[in-house]
Amino acid sequence: MRDLVFRNLRGRPGKTGALVLLVTFLSLTLCGGGLVLSSLRAGLNSLENRLGADVIVMPSKAALKTDLDTLFLQGTIGPYYMNMSTVNKIGRTEGIGRMTTQVFLSSMRASCCSIPIQVIGFDPETDFTVQSWLAQSRQGTLKDGELLVGTKVNVNVGESIKLYNVSCPVAGRLAPTGTGLDTAVYCNLNTIRSLMAAAGALGGYSYINGDPAETISAVYIKAADGVNVDDIVNSINIHVRKVQAVRTRSMVTGVADSLGGVSRTVTVLMVVIWLLIWVILLVAFALLAGERKREFAALRVCGMSRARLSGLVFAEAFCVSAAGAVLGILLSLVLVRSFSSLIEGALGLPFLLPSSGTVAALATVSMLVCLLAGPIASAVSARKLSRVDTGLILREG
Amino acid sequence: MDLKAQNISKRFYRKAGESNYFYAVRETDLELPSGALSVLMGRSGSGKTTLLSMLSGLLSPDTGTVTADGRDLYSMDDRKLSAFRAARISVMPQGRAVLDTLSAWENVFLNARIAGVRDESLVPRALELMERFGIPDLKEALPKELSGGELRRVMLCRSLLLSPEVLMCDEPTGDLDDQNTALVLDSLRDYAHQGHTVLLVTHEADAVSYADRLLQMDAGRISTPDPV
Numbered sequence: 001m002r003d004l005v006f007r008n009l010r011g012r013p014g015k016t017g018a019l020v021l022l023v024t025f026l027s028l029t030l031c032g033g034g035l036v037l038s039s040l041r042a043g044l045n046s047l048e049n050r051l052g053a054d055v056i057v058m059p060s061k062a063a064l065k066t067d068l069d070t071l072f073l074q075g076t077i078g079p080y081y082m083n084m085s086t087v088n089k090i091g092r093t094e095g096i097g098r099m100t101t102q103v104f105l106s107s108m109r110a111s112c113c114s115i116p117i118q119v120i121g122f123d124p125e126t127d128f129t130v131q132s133w134l135a136q137s138r139q140g141t142l143k144d145g146e147l148l149v150g151t152k153v154n155v156n157v158g159e160s161i162k163l164y165n166v167s168c169p170v171a172g173r174l175a176p177t178g179t180g181l182d183t184a185v186y187c188n189l190n191t192i193r194s195l196m197a198a199a200g201a202l203g204g205y206s207y208i209n210g211d212p213a214e215t216i217s218a219v220y221i222k223a224a225d226g227v228n229v230d231d232i233v234n235s236i237n238i239h240v241r242k243v244q245a246v247r248t249r250s251m252v253t254g255v256a257d258s259l260g261g262v263s264r265t266v267t268v269l270m271v272v273i274w275l276l277i278w279v280i281l282l283v284a285f286a287l288l289a290g291e292r293k294r295e296f297a298a299l300r301v302c303g304m305s306r307a308r309l310s311g312l313v314f315a316e317a318f319c320v321s322a323a324g325a326v327l328g329i330l331l332s333l334v335l336v337r338s339f340s341s342l343i344e345g346a347l348g349l350p351f352l353l354p355s356s357g358t359v360a361a362l363a364t365v366s367m368l369v370c371l372l373a374g375p376i377a378s379a380v381s382a383r384k385l386s387r388v389d390t391g392l393i394l395r396e397g
Numbered sequence: 398m399d400l401k402a403q404n405i406s407k408r409f410y411r412k413a414g415e416s417n418y419f420y421a422v423r424e425t426d427l428e429l430p431s432g433a434l435s436v437l438m439g440r441s442g443s444g445k446t447t448l449l450s451m452l453s454g455l456l457s458p459d460t461g462t463v464t465a466d467g468r469d470l471y472s473m474d475d476r477k478l479s480a481f482r483a484a485r486i487s488v489m490p491q492g493r494a495v496l497d498t499l500s501a502w503e504n505v506f507l508n509a510r511i512a513g514v515r516d517e518s519l520v521p522r523a524l525e526l527m528e529r530f531g532i533p534d535l536k537e538a539l540p541k542e543l544s545g546g547e548l549r550r551v552m553l554c555r556s557l558l559l560s561p562e563v564l565m566c567d568e569p570t571g572d573l574d575d576q577n578t579a580l581v582l583d584s585l586r587d588y589a590h591q592g593h594t595v596l597l598v599t600h601e602a603d604a605v606s607y608a609d610r611l612l613q614m615d616a617g618r619i620s621t622p623d624p625v
């Protein structure tokens with residue numbers, strides 16, 4: 001009986017292939033769609049964690065020019081800076097729990113730099129947004145001149161990147177965040193200041209006038225426990241000039257809102273496509289059943305019971321479904337992995353492949369659903385074939 | 398094993414749902430004794446196949462009962478009846494009853510496979526049967542590569558492989574030449590004389606001379622003329 005199933009399937013490779021392909025699409029829709037959805041969710045979570053801060057303060061000019069919602073998708077806010085006295089003023093605001101500063105600089109598409117890239121200088125002493133993402137690094141703290149790279153930067157730990165004619169060794173790599181931050185490199189404030197000096201010397205950053213030590217791009221604030229974040233935001237916006245404070249959660253909420261919309265669309269699309277394919281599968285099984293009546297009549301005449309005839313149909317559908325499900329799962333992993341940056345760009349949302357546990361869970365669910373959906377789709381034909389009229393082959397001359 | 402039919406009949410509707418029906422087989426009593434070759438003859442459309450189907454457990458009659466070895470076939474549930482048929486009643490249908498995905502050799506073993514019989518001694522028996530009917534070279538052939546006559550002999554080998562107590566063949570010599578026809582008729586008579594119950598449905602006039610018992614069918618009615 002079992003070998004009969006395999007013989008039947010192998011005996012008509014074209015039709016078996018077509019059925020497997022249909023189930024592959026079922027599983028691809030389910031697993032691929034699920035992967036996209038959970039990648040978006042993982043991206044959002046990561047963005048929230050990455051921000052770590054409740055408030056981000058940046059120069060008003062930067063705030064004007066930057067779409068806040070996409071700030072962190074693109075990486076940095078551009079060449080706008082505030083000076084240390086402003087930072088100190090911000091620091092005097094009541095209710096601040098932690099505060100850290102960052103400096104942004106872009107390398108140039110020129111011979112002085114090995115790659116055009118965003119450089120983010122952070123203060124290792126006070127930092128609470130970058131170092132928690134350290135994935136792989138040498139022991140010890142980040143030394144002057146050393147870089148951490150985002151997960152998508154194509155330079156290995158131990159190699160160097162040349163920035164404004166300064167060769168900077170890569171000391172570590174950050175975990176993926178699914179945002180534009182993945183394509184940036186990170187260094188301490190000393191390093192970025194010497195890089196700015198080097199850039200100024202090359203004439204690349206004519207707008208940096210004055211002391212690089214006085215140049216800050218953004219201030220990140222974590223509110224002390226029990227403090228209303230909005231009070232901090234308002235206080236800074238009222239008392240400190242030329243800067244704008246923004247609640248990071250409003251940024252994330254923007255992303256979360258569009259994520260909700262995209263999720264709904266993807267889910268609806270997934271369900272519709274899935275059902276459509278399932279109906280096609282059902283029709284395909286039914287059509288094949290019509291073709292196979294004589295075969296089943298022969299089995300019946302040879303003494304096979306109705307239950308075993310249906311069993312045969314179900315077993316075939318089960319094998320087809322298993323093969324299709326596995327193919328679909330593998331295919332969706334490959335597709336989502338290789339097109340993740342494309343999807344990220346198209347949706348304008350952070351996109352981060354979920355943990356292997358989530359992937360395994362998704363794969364398992366897709367597998368189970370396909371193993372159910374395939375045989376159920378074949379139920380009509382199983383019924384038809386198990387009740388086949390043996391007169392078909394008994395009477396024919 | 399004796400096969401006994403009491404008062405069986407089957408009617409069909411001209412068109413589904415209409416009250417306009419006709420009898421393919423009229424109320425009939427019939428007994429097929431073991432050890433004898435019963436030959437059922439009659440014109441096309443006279444109800445031979447319908448009768449054979451009812452006798453073999455494949456078509457439930459409208460009236461009457463069929464008993465084999467004292468058991469009422471149609472009071473068994475499908476699983477029991479199928480198992481009973483697989484083990485004890487072999488049917489060689491008039492039509493093409495093979496699996497196209499299996500080789501001729503595997504088709505010969507189809508009944509055994511379904512009945513769950515895995516006896517090593519079946520292999521030499523299958524070889525011997527294929528040899529006897531002149532198709533030993535066709536073991537690996539696929540059904541679609543075989544001629545009608547070759548296919549029929551594959552089906553005959555299959556029907557005989559498990560040495561069933563009851564064997565029913567519907568037009569087994571349909572597309573065979575005279576020599577092979579004689580061979581098949583001879584084999585069926587031998588098989589009957591070994592103590593089995595054999596029903597041969599045919600319109601082959603030659604079959605009359607092989608018959609231990611001759612049944613004539615006409616418009617659903619059976620008569621038993623004396624063997625010639």
Ligand SMILES: Nc1ncnc2c1ncn2[C@@H]1O[C@H](COP(=O)(O)OP(=O)(O)O)[C@@H](O)[C@H]1O
Nearest residue numbers: 391395409421440441442443444445446447448
């Ligand atoms: N399932 C069926 N539905 C309607 N008519 C049928 C069916 N089976 C057989 N018949 C009719 O019953 C009659 C007897 O058929 P059959 O037993 O096959 O005859 P034979 O085998 O003697 O040629 C024929 O007229 C045939 O058309």
Ligand SMILES: [Mg+2]
Nearest residue numbers: 395445446491
């Ligand atoms: Mg007939």
